[in-house]
Amino acid sequence: MAPVLGAERGSSAASAAVSEAVVGADSRPHVGLNALLLSQPGSYRAAGISGYSAGLLAHLPEAAPRYRFSAWLPARHPEFAGIEQHLPSWSTDKVVARIAWEQLALPFAARRARLDLLHGLAFSLPVLAPCPMVVTIMDMSFAIFPQFHPRSRRLYLSLATRLAARSATAVIALSENTKRDACRILGIPAQKVHVVPCGVSERFRPLSAAERAAFRERHGLGPYIYYQGTLEPRKNLVRLIQAFARLRRQGLTSHKLVIGGAPGWGFEEVYTEVEWQGLEDSVLFLGFVPDDEAPYWYAAADVSVYPSLYEGFGLPLLEAMACGTPVVAADNSSLPEVVGDAGLLFPAEDVEALAESLGSLLEDEGRRVALAEAGLQRSRSYSWWKVAELTAAVYSQCLG
Numbered sequence: 001m002a003p004v005l006g007a008e009r010g011s012s013a014a015s016a017a018v019s020e021a022v023v024g025a026d027s028r029p030h031v032g033l034n035a036l037l038l039s040q041p042g043s044y045r046a047a048g049i050s051g052y053s054a055g056l057l058a059h060l061p062e063a064a065p066r067y068r069f070s071a072w073l074p075a076r077h078p079e080f081a082g083i084e085q086h087l088p089s090w091s092t093d094k095v096v097a098r099i100a101w102e103q104l105a106l107p108f109a110a111r112r113a114r115l116d117l118l119h120g121l122a123f124s125l126p127v128l129a130p131c132p133m134v135v136t137i138m139d140m141s142f143a144i145f146p147q148f149h150p151r152s153r154r155l156y157l158s159l160a161t162r163l164a165a166r167s168a169t170a171v172i173a174l175s176e177n178t179k180r181d182a183c184r185i186l187g188i189p190a191q192k193v194h195v196v197p198c199g200v201s202e203r204f205r206p207l208s209a210a211e212r213a214a215f216r217e218r219h220g221l222g223p224y225i226y227y228q229g230t231l232e233p234r235k236n237l238v239r240l241i242q243a244f245a246r247l248r249r250q251g252l253t254s255h256k257l258v259i260g261g262a263p264g265w266g267f268e269e270v271y272t273e274v275e276w277q278g279l280e281d282s283v284l285f286l287g288f289v290p291d292d293e294a295p296y297w298y299a300a301a302d303v304s305v306y307p308s309l310y311e312g313f314g315l316p317l318l319e320a321m322a323c324g325t326p327v328v329a330a331d332n333s334s335l336p337e338v339v340g341d342a343g344l345l346f347p348a349e350d351v352e353a354l355a356e357s358l359g360s361l362l363e364d365e366g367r368r369v370a371l372a373e374a375g376l377q378r379s380r381s382y383s384w385w386k387v388a389e390l391t392a393a394v395y396s397q398c399l400g
Contacts, residue, residue: 028068029399032115033057034106035071036092037122048230049122049138051315052174055199055384056121056391057083063385064392070113072106086113099156102126117395123157125164132398135164136172136196139312139333140181141234148234148309150265162186169398172196172391174313175334194394197337198313199384203292206324206376207299215300224256224284225358226301226325228294228316229308232264236307236330236348238273243307243354245277252359256282260289260297299323302368303361306330309348314338318382321375326368328357342374 035057039050054077060069061082070084074092077085089105092098103126110118111130118125119134126133142149142157149157165171165186171193173179179193207215216222225244229235237259247253257279259270274283289297298304304320306329314335320327321342329335330348339345344361346353361368 026068028066029116029395030068030070030114031117031119031395032110032113033069033071033119033121034102034124035073035121036088036098036102038073038077048315052136052138052198053121055201056387059199059384059388060392063388064395067392067395070115072109095156099124099160117398119391119395120164120168123164124160125167127163127167129167132169133164133167134170134172134394134398135161135168136174137161137165137178137182137312138174139178139310140185141310141312143185144181145234145310148232148266168192170194170394172394174198175337177334177337178312194390196387196390196394197382198315198318199387200315200318200322200379200382201384204295204298204319204322204379206372207296212300215296221256221258221284221300223254223302224258224300225253225362226258226260226297226304226320227306228260228289228298228304228319229306230261230264231259231267231270233266233269234309236309237270239349239351239354240305240307241270241273241277241279241283242351243358244283245279246351246355247359247362248279248282250359253362255302255362256284258284258286258297258301260286260294262288294319295323298325301325303328303358305354305358306335307346307348307354308333308335311335317343318379322379324372324376326361326371327375328354328361339375340378342378343371 035053037049038053057071057080070086072086072088088101090097090101092101102124107126107128107130115131117132118129121136122138125135142154146154165188171188173182173193173195174197176195179195182188182193183190227240231237244257274280298320304325304327306314306317308330310333312334317327317329317335317338327339327343329339329343329345331345332348336345344357346357
């Protein structure tokens with residue numbers, strides 16, 4: 001059955017008519033997903049929450065055919081076959097407008113669509129809803145590292161996540177660590193929280209030696225270390241720059257450090273540290289990396305590094321491993337769950353340990369090869385299809 005698209009903004013009567021017609025033709029349980037934080041492909045915001053939302057929506061219809069799915073999105077996404085797509089009744093580009101729509105309009109939209117279950121894909125749920133609900137908690141960084149969030153974001157996430165966790169029939173966490181943090185901080189019973197790790201897209205794959213060489217030549221690069229992620233204080237990039245500077249001063253590497261990712265909140269200190277260390281010619285900032293380019297940047301690197309102070313999952317590590325690139329990661333939060341024994345771990349606040357981990361791996365090609373193979377094998381146990389299957393199993397428990 002082809003997806004039925006919801007009415008455009010302002011056409012509530014038409015939307016209701018569509019919903020009535022579909023209900024009469026399809027008796028499967030109807031699951032709605034609030035995906036208003038989904039970005040268009042190619043957008044600099046297409047990471048984190050948006051990447052999770054896109055991976056789940058792309059695979060739910062095939063992985064869980066017993067359910068009918070509707071999603072509320074900020075714009076049409078033709079790649080989500082089998083999802084009935086609806087636009088909100090007013091623009092939700094502004095944070096306040098989105099929150100207002102979720103709390104005031106979404107409950108009525110859910111009632112019109114005759115939902116059997118509503119899934120909030122990122123932290124929040126409407127306070128009032130006509131059906132059982134599920135919420136995904138991406139991480140608890142706003143509570144554990146409040147200094148790394150603007151005050152308004154911290155206050156909103158603290159309130160919204162607590163209310164959603166209480167009203168949800170089930171909570172999805174992206175890692176065992178996030179589950180423990182959420183249960184401890186929010187007082188959620190452990191049996192209410194289901195761990196569903198992220199998946200990795202098939203476009204992340206190793207390159208041949210010839211492909212690696214051609215990519216580097218095209219960008220005027222020799223060997224390099226790669227970081228992928230938003231530029232913000234929680235990502236611990238200042239210590240990465242300091243560790244890289246130590247390696248350069250000791251003559252232990254001629255590699256460049258390539259940093260891919262859009263500037264986030266508080267990004268300025270990263271550029272300041274590069275200038276302070278005199279590394280302007282050794283550190284390359286790519287800015288936002290489009291989806292179709294990211295696999296090449298991972299796969300052509302000798303090492304991928306992820307020094308974050310806290311993560312709900314750590315998808316860049318999984319993407320790097322799927323590209324056959326050995327990884328060095330901080331030993332906190334969910335990151336050891338993702339890496340397992342397929343990479344090197346270091347204490348996140350120890351610059352010397354980070355420098356030693358990078359240096360030892362860059363000097364030992366045999367170890368890089370072994371870890372690259374281990375990471376590649378480990379990454380194959382993660383897929384968005386599996387994410388969709390496990391998520392559908394949560395829906396099944398909620399609906400009985």
